[in-house]
Each structure stands twice: as C-alpha cells, then as structure tokens.
Amino acid sequence: xxxxxxxxxxxxxxxxxxxxxxxxxxxxxxxxxxxxxxxxxxxxxxxxxxxxxxxxxxxxxxxxxxxxxxxxxxxxxxxxxxxxxxxxxxxxxxxxxxxxxxxxxxxxxxxxxxxxxxxxxxxxxxxxxxxxxxxxxxxxxxxxxxxxxxxxxxxxxxxxxxxxxxxxxxxxxxxxxxxxxxxxxxxxxxxxxxxxxxxxxxxxxxxxxxxxxxxxxxxxxxxxxxxxxxxxxxxxxxxxxxxxxxxxxxxxxxxxxxxxxxxxxxxxxxxxxxxxxxx
Amino acid sequence: xxxxxxxxxxxxxxxxxxxxxxxxxxxxxxxxxxxxxxxxxxxxxxxxxxxxxxxxxxxxxxxxxxxxxxxxxxxxxxxxxxxxxxxxxxxxxxxxxxxxxxxxxxxxxxxxxxxxxxxxxxxxxxxxxxxxxxxxxxxxxxxxxxxxxxxxxxxxxxxxxxxxxxxxxxxxxxxxxxxxxxxxxxxxxxxxxxxxxxxxxxxxxxxxxxxxxxxxxxxxxxxxxxxxxxxxxxxxxxxxxxxxxxxxxxxxxxxxxxxxxxxxxxxxxxxxxxxxxxx
Numbered sequence: 163x164x165x166x167x168x169x170x171x172x173x174x175x176x177x178x179x180x181x182x183x184x185x186x187x188x189x190x191x192x193x194x195x196x197x198x199x200x201x202x203x204x205x206x207x208x209x210x211x212x213x214x215x216x217x218x219x220x221x222x223x224x225x226x227x228x229x230x231x232x233x234x235x236x237x238x239x240x241x242x243x244x245x246x247x248x249x250x251x252x253x254x255x256x257x258x259x260x261x262x263x264x265x266x267x268x269x270x271x272x273x274x275x276x277x278x279x280x281x282x283x284x285x286x287x288x289x290x291x292x293x294x295x296x297x298x299x300x301x302x303x304x305x306x307x308x309x310x311x312x313x314x315x316x317x318x319x320x321x322x323x324x325x326x327x328x329x330x331x332x333x334x335x336x337x338x339x340x341x342x343x344x345x346x347x348x349x350x351x352x353x354x355x356x357x358x359x360x361x362x363x364x365x366x367x368x369x370x371x372x373x374x375x376x377x378x379x380x381x382x383x384x385x386x387x388x389x390x391x392x393x394x395x396x397x398x399x400x401x402x403x404x405x406x407x408x409x410x411x412x413x414x415x416x417x418x419x420x421x422x423x424x425x426x427x428x429x430x431x432x433x434x435x436x437x438x439x440x441x
Numbered sequence: 442x443x444x445x446x447x448x449x450x451x452x453x454x455x456x457x458x459x460x461x462x463x464x465x466x467x468x469x470x471x472x473x474x475x476x477x478x479x480x481x482x483x484x485x486x487x488x489x490x491x492x493x494x495x496x497x498x499x500x501x502x503x504x505x506x507x508x509x510x511x512x513x514x515x516x517x518x519x520x521x522x523x524x525x526x527x528x529x530x531x532x533x534x535x536x537x538x539x540x541x542x543x544x545x546x547x548x549x550x551x552x553x554x555x556x557x558x559x560x561x562x563x564x565x566x567x568x569x570x571x572x573x574x575x576x577x578x579x580x581x582x583x584x585x586x587x588x589x590x591x592x593x594x595x596x597x598x599x600x601x602x603x604x605x606x607x608x609x610x611x612x613x614x615x616x617x618x619x620x621x622x623x624x625x626x627x628x629x630x631x632x633x634x635x636x637x638x639x640x641x642x643x644x645x646x647x648x649x650x651x652x653x654x655x656x657x658x659x660x661x662x663x664x665x666x667x668x669x670x671x672x673x674x675x676x677x678x679x680x681x682x683x684x685x686x687x688x689x690x691x692x693x694x695x696x697x698x699x700x701x702x703x704x705x706x707x708x709x710x711x712x713x714x715x716x717x718x719x720x
Contacts, residue, residue: 174460
C-alpha cells in the first residue's frame with residue numbers, strides 16, 4: 163500500500179521515482195518505520211519528531227507534520243489486513259534535475275515472518291566495529307550520526323556479514339569499546355531492576371520502541387539509565403534485547419557465538435510493559 | 442539521456458524506479474561516473490573494474506561487463522551535444538518486494554558549470570574528520586570503505602558543511618591525522634617532481650582520474666607514491682589537487698581558509714599530462 167505525501171494512492175509495484183532522485187543517487191534522504199497494530203500507529207509522535215530531527219541534520223526542508231499524519235491515516239485505512247503493518251515514511255531531497263521539489267511517500271508493508279519468529283525465539287547477534295569514537299560525534303555534524311538516513315549500505319552489509327556467520331543481528335561497537343546499536347534497532351541491557359541503553363550523544367539513534375519501553379518500565383518502578391555502556395557489560399547482563407518498531411522487544415539469545423543468560427519471565431515482563439503503553 | 446542496462450532508451454524525466462528499490466530505501470547499490478569527451482569515454486575499463494569491485498564488496502551479483510559497455514555506447518551515441526558528458530552508471534540491489542532482479546541504468550548528464558569553472562579557477566577546500574582509523578579498514582569489510590556505494594549522505598552533508606563556510610570542496614581526514622580523499626574526488630599532493638596520493642588500504646577509493654594522471658606522469662619521468670600522507674603535508678606541498686572524472690585535475694587554491702602555494706605552470710603541466718592519455 164503506497165501513498166504520496168499529498169494523499170494520492172498509487173500502485174506500489176509501478177515505478178514512481180525518477181532515476182535522478184537524490185534519495186537513490188546519493189542516499190540523500192531520511193526515513194522512519196512505524197509499527198501499526200489493528201489500525202493504530204505506535205509512537206507516531208516520536209517517529210515524526212525524529213523524522214524532523216533527521217531532516218534538519220540533512221538540511222532538508224522541515225517536514226509538513228500535518229501532511230505526514232494525514233498520509234499515514236490514508237495508508238492505514240487502505241491496508242486490507244488486520245493485525246500488524248510496518249509503515250515506512252520516506253523523505254528524499256528529490257530529483258537532482260527536477261523542479262526542486264522533494265520526494266515523500268508512505269509505504270505499508272507486512273511484517274517479515276523472520277521478525278515475527280525472532281520476537282518469540284530470540285536472535286543470535288555478533289558485535290561489529292562501527293569505526294568511530296563517540297568523542298568525535300559532537301564536533302562532526304556532517305557524519306550524520308543520529309540521523310536516520312537512507313544511506314544504510316553499511317547497515318545492510320553488517321547484516322549480511324552476520325548472516326554469513328549464522329547470526330541474524332548485529333550490535334555495533336565504537337572505537338572506545340562501548341556499545342552502540344543494531345543496524346536497525348536499539349540495544350537494551352537488563353541487570354536487576356535496571357534497564358540501560360546508549361545516549362544519542364554516542365552517535366546512535368534515539369529509539370522510539372526503547373523510549374516506550376523505558377517510559378512503561380519507569381512507571382512500573384524500574385530504574386532506567388541512558389549512558390555509555392562498555393562492550394563487556396553485554397556478557398555480564400541478565401539479558402540483552404534489541405528494540406525496534408518491527409522487532410518490538412527481541413531477545414539476544416547468542417552473542418558472538420556464546421549463549422547469553424535466558425529468562426523467559428523477564429522477557430515476558432518487558433513485553434508486557436511495552437504492550438501496556440498501547441492497552 | 443537514459444538507458445537501462447538492456448539498452449532500452451527511456452525518458453529521464455519520467456519515473457522508472459519503484460519506491461521499494463533497495464537503492465532508494467537503503468542506499469544499497471554502487472555507481473560510477475565516467476567522463477565522456479567528444480563521444481569517447483575515459484577510463485571506462487578502470488571504471489567498470491571498480492564497479493565490479495564495489496559490487497563484490499556489497500555481495501551484489503557480478504556486473505555483466507559486456508552489457509555495461511553496450512549501454513554506455515547507447516547513451517553516448519544518443520547524446521546530442523559534442524564536448525563533454527558525465528555518464529553515470531548505477532547498479533542497485535533492486536526492488537525489495539520484486540522478482541529478485543537488480544536495477545541497472547546509465548544516465549548521461551551535462552557537466553555542471555561550477556565544475557567547469559573550478560577546473561580553471563581552483564577551489565577552496567576544508568578538511569573534515571571522516572571518523573575512522575585506517576588501521577580498522579582491513580578487518581572490517583562491512584564498513585564498505587573503498588566501495589563506491591549509493592550511500593553518500595555523509596559525503597553530501599560534508600559538501601554542504603563546506604559550502605556553509607564558503608568553500609566548494611572537502612578533504613576528509615582520518616582519526617590518525619592522515620589525509621583520506623574528497624567526498625567525490627581523490628587528493629593528489631605535489632612536491633618537487635613527486636606526485637602522492639593515499640592507498641586504498643587507508644579506506645579510500647582508487648581514483649580513475651588520479652590513476653590516469655599517475656600513469657602519464659610516470660612515463661614523463663615523475664616519481665609517484667601511493668602511501669599514507671600526514672595532514673600537515675597538505676600545507677607543505679607545492680600544490681594540492683582534487684582529481685575526479687568531472688573535475689579532471691582541479692587545484693585546491695585555499696585550504697581551511699589559508700591560501701596555498703600557486704603554480705600555474707605546474708597546474709598546466711599536470712593537465713597536459715592527464716590529457717596526453719587521450720590524445
């Protein structure tokens with residue numbers, strides 16, 4: 163299911179993008195993936211906030227929030243299936259040799275079967291170096307760390323590298339031996355009654371699903387910490403999770419070939435906390 | 442002027458790409474830009490070699506070299522203007538929800554007036570940190586350093602950052618204070634009768650134009666060195682150039698706000714050497 167930002171519904175199997183679109187030629191654009199459950203988008207506000215922040219980091223015109231909200235409704239209402247949908251919002255700089263207009267659309271997609279399985283069974287992950295030091299981030303806005311851009315070739319290559327080692331996921335690490343994030347997810351570590359993740363100042367995206375989980379956990383009396391996390395803490399955690407819109411709260415079962423501590427009760431508790439945000 | 446890899450000539454102003462093309466959604470593809478002068482492509486062999494290397498780094502199917510050579514001929518023969526053309530070759534992983542086929546096309550474009558002016562007048566450049574250490578490169582193929590991918594958002598952001606400071610170009614630097622490359626060009630330093638550039642093992646692209654210049658210079662008795670270069674050597678050089686297909690051999694006139702040594706004779710000599718490859 164596809165709609166352009168003006169609300170026009172189009173056939174997603176037909177071509178609608180010019181070859182000189184800078185989103186294609188230069189990966190020069192931003193995106194979001196919103197989970198829709200039974201017709202209700204989750205965390206749409208935080209997703210649109212992040213879309214606006216990413217756009218600002220790329221010097222793109224400020225997204226028209228009301229138009230994005232409308233086009234999301236259009237795709238959701240056109241979606242034939244009950245249950246879940248991934249709603250992808252894409253905003254590019256537009257054709258290089260066009261009239262100067264940007265390209266914006268919303269695309270509804272089914273959740274991949276592998277993601278649905280992973281939510282239940284967990285995933286094997288490998289740590290891979292991302293090649294930068296968090297101390298470089300504040301002074302180097304051109305590195306776009308923390309912007310959710312269309313330039314995801316490295317994220318995809320990391321996933322293929324993991325797959326070649328029999329793993330489904332990656333946790334990127336920084337040059338200072340701290341945890342970063344997954345290529346398309348947020349790392350969450352649990353120890354006792356404390357949830358931890360990495361701050362955007364380390365060069366990671368602020369996770370919308372992780373944000374929802376932390377909100378719910380705080381209300382339920384958990385401690386949450388957003389702070390730099392040494393890589394060694396992954397092994398020492400009671401549990402490690404990857405959070406994202408399509409993953410929800412997926413457990414890391416194996417890290418770098420080593421089985422991590424398992425706690426079905428803990429996983430169930432965090433899932434319930436996350437879901438309680440939408441009850 | 443646009444042709445798909447099968448030779449079909451299409452209107453470049455019409456849409457031909459699906460919204461779910463992974464080249465668009467993930468910057469998951471590779472490209473080359475070939476200079477065509479009076480109907481003759483320059484360095485086509487090295488460009489197609491590099492396209493194949495980039496594709497291999499992204500685990501894309503090996504490009505069909507004969508088909509790429511044919512489609513280049515098609516676009517060149519359809520191009521109405523004499524003089525110069527930039528011929529862009531684009532190869533993506535194709536639609537995520539398609540029949541598994543990749544997307545490949547060749548697009549002929551005019552050379553931007555700003556590039557033509559820069560070849561004569563030179564450019565102001567700024568050095569910007571690229572955020573990795575060359576020693577990380579060999580063990581981290583997922584970082585795709587040395588692959589010419591469509592994920593160029595950082596390259597484009599660096600260019601905008603330079604423009605905001607009144608500069609036209611960027612020279613990226615590594616965490617170990619060595620020179621890397623421009624966002625879309627190769628850095629060449631001259632001292633005495635020696636030309637120097639940075640090795641691909643530092644995480645830069647092997648430059649096709651730089652390669653042609655070095656070949657010609659070696660024949661004319663120059664010394665050429667491909668080695669790590671400290672950033673401080675940029676200031677100490679007799680001249681610094683940015684080489685690329687559309688730039689040819691463009692001089693860096695100002696670096697980080699400081700006027701560099703000027704030598705019109707040297708610039709003319711290097712231009713003549715480069716052009717001698719195609720005489």
